[in-house]
Amino acid sequence: MNSIQRIDSNTKLSRVVVHQGVAWLSGLVAADCSQGIVGQTQQVLARLDELLASVGSDRSRVLSAQLWMKDMSADFAAMNEEWSAWCAGEPPARATCQVTFDDPDIRLELIVTAAV
Template identity: 70%
Template sequence: MYTITRIESNPKLSRAVVHNGVAWFSGIVATDWSEDIAGQTRQVLARLDELLEGIGSNRSRILSAQIWMKDMVADFDRMNEVWSQWFTPGETPARATSQVTFDEADIRLELIVVAAVKA
């Protein structure tokens, strides 16, 4: 028998789903959309820290990340500065970054990650 744990579920989604030592997270966006890309990136990473801690994991256990950005030309370098400072060298995950259109014009970034959960 196996266990699937759903975190912060509502009728549309679960914030994360944990199974067999792996957590899949739904997209995380900033709560204050008036911030620039650096501010929104910091907000998203702070929220991810909270979510990881809540399941007994941490940023060093992130396996992969998808970063969706509103404007890669304008924001890619600044987002990467914040991203790189957040990680300990040598602990960065596999990653893909894409430019997308968001329904809300002021959202600049959405982050989706998969992380290992401590046994």
């Protein structure tokens, strides 16, 4: 039986779960939601880099991403510029949706699956 590794867990979630060479990351939002979409995207991607490194992975091994946005009409282009630069020509499968967050200052949440 293969082990399941749970990282940064509490009673509600694990920030990362690793099993059979795949890492599933729970939703990431910016720590400082007073920033606009560029700042929030940069924060989320920096945190994603940290979490991927913690399990021996990196951005080139991201398999899929779900991007949840508060306002796609206002923020999509600016977020996409940050995302494309971060992907550096190796984009994963991706879906982007507009949602309503419980905190009105959150503009982006990112959920990722990556190979380890």
